[in-house]
Amino acid sequence: MDLLNTLVDKGLRRELPTREEALAVLATSDDDLLEVVAAAGKVRRQWFGRRVKLNYLVNLKSGLCPEDCSYCSQRLGSKAEILKYTWLKPDEASKAAAAGVAGGAKRVCLVASGRGPTDRDVDRVSQTIEAIKEQNEGVEVCACLGLLSAGQADRLRSAGADAYNHNLNTSEGTYGDITTTHTYADRVETVQQAQAAGLSACSGLIAGMGESDADLVDVVFSLRELDPDSVPVNFLIPFEGTPLAKEWNLTPQRCLRILAMVRFVCPDVEVRLAGGREVHLRSMQPLALHLVNSIFLGDYLTSEGQAGQADLDMIADAGFEVEGAGTTTLPRHRTDAAAEAETGGGCGSHAGGCAPCGDVTDEPGDAEAGTPGARTDLVAVRRRGAGTDLAPNA
Numbered sequence: 001m002d003l004l005n006t007l008v009d010k011g012l013r014r015e016l017p018t019r020e021e022a023l024a025v026l027a028t029s030d031d032d033l034l035e036v037v038a039a040a041g042k043v044r045r046q047w048f049g050r051r052v053k054l055n056y057l058v059n060l061k062s063g064l065c066p067e068d069c070s071y072c073s074q075r076l077g078s079k080a081e082i083l084k085y086t087w088l089k090p091d092e093a094s095k096a097a098a099a100g101v102a103g104g105a106k107r108v109c110l111v112a113s114g115r116g117p118t119d120r121d122v123d124r125v126s127q128t129i130e131a132i133k134e135q136n137e138g139v140e141v142c143a144c145l146g147l148l149s150a151g152q153a154d155r156l157r158s159a160g161a162d163a164y165n166h167n168l169n170t171s172e173g174t175y176g177d178i179t180t181t182h183t184y185a186d187r188v189e190t191v192q193q194a195q196a197a198g199l200s201a202c203s204g205l206i207a208g209m210g211e212s213d214a215d216l217v218d219v220v221f222s223l224r225e226l227d228p229d230s231v232p233v234n235f236l237i238p239f240e241g242t243p244l245a246k247e248w249n250l251t252p253q254r255c256l257r258i259l260a261m262v263r264f265v266c267p268d269v270e271v272r273l274a275g276g277r278e279v280h281l282r283s284m285q286p287l288a289l290h291l292v293n294s295i296f297l298g299d300y301l302t303s304e305g306q307a308g309q310a311d312l313d314m315i316a317d318a319g320f321e322v323e324g325a326g327t328t329t330l331p332r333h334r335t336d337a338a339a340e341a342e343t344g345g346g347c348g349s350h351a352g353g354c355a356p357c358g359d360v361t362d363e364p365g366d367a368e369a370g371t372p373g374a375r376t377d378l379v380a381v382r383r384r385g386a387g388t389d390l391a392p393n394a
């Protein structure tokens with residue numbers, strides 16, 4: 001297919017596809033799916049070989065958020081029966097992180113619900129980062145605490161944070177439809193603050209919220225412009241008790257096309273398969289490894305993932321390898337550029353809210369013709385790990 005040949009050439013040269021080309025990837029038919037995966041896989045292997053980076057989520061503070069992000073089980077007014085707790089102590093968080101590292105995770109992602117941290121919260125998280133770094137040599141730490149105020153990114157960087165996550169989630173044009181308590185511009189500004197402080201920016205999207213193909217392309221092009229080092233791609237987990245509970249719009253094939261499009265637009269960036277992979281990709285997860293070079297190990301913030309050992313088995317069975325602590329994730333040209341910027345970022349030639357939060361119900365979703373039925377049987381609220389007395393999944 002001419003389209004795919006063009007996109008592979010561009011991806012190998014880190015050249016930006018046109019919006020029409022990105023839209024055309026999303027419009028390909030199921031008959032062409034393996035060709036699309038193979039093409040984007042060539043670009044993935046050029047920049048990341050067969051390596052898969054493992055990341056481990058620690059939910060420092062769960063639920064009770066004053067913001068109204070409609071996709072989120074921790075939002076204001078959420079009726080989802082998730083775990084709710086306030087800040088984990090540094091030693092509790094460090095213990096949870098250690099389980100992830102022992103399971104093979106190279107990066108620990110410290111996430112807290114809320115609009116953004118107070119200066120006291122930044123103190124707490126700084127102590128937690130120091131405890132984790134002391135007890136887990138070489139581990140990367142990413143903080144995800146919401147909107148940052150002046151100076152907070154610098155303080156997190158000084159405490160040893162390597163990265164900061166704040167997702168754009170969806171296009172600028174539709175942002176107001178999913179959240180009213182903060183703006184798209186607020187999110188962009190926080191990513192830029194993180195970058196200015198020398199933190200590796202992580203910013204991604206959530207697919208499956210009822211957005212159009214054009215919205216998806218818009219947000220991915222905006223991410224490329226923002227130039228984060230890692231782009232998590234979440235697939236909406238439609239939690240019962242949230243406004244988007246009936247949004248079961250995704251098929252495994254659609255998820256793969258979205259991941260391929262993100263890879264073509266952001267060829268040399270850590271593209272991470274994030275929340276919702278088990279629910280929406282299901283038995284097609286191994287194909288996604290040909291497109292992404294990073295996944296979360298184990299559980300998510302408020303929902304359970306498949307067993308950590310199943311993740312490791314899947315990676316090995318699909319012919320990929322877990323990226324070791326001594327390997328630099330990003331290609332050389334990106335790390336050199338970051339070093340230059342530090343002594344004097346992101347997608348291609350040139351970093352949201354929180355990671356996805358993820359209730360079990362027996363009610364079917366709106367299974368209209370051409371859309372999949374709800375798979376609420378696959379959504380399990382997290383009941384183990386951080387904030388509980390049970391061992392974490394790693």
Ligand code: SF4
Nearest residue numbers: 065069072075113354
């Ligand atoms: S995504 Fe973050 S800011 Fe938005 S409701 Fe959830 S926890 Fe709060």
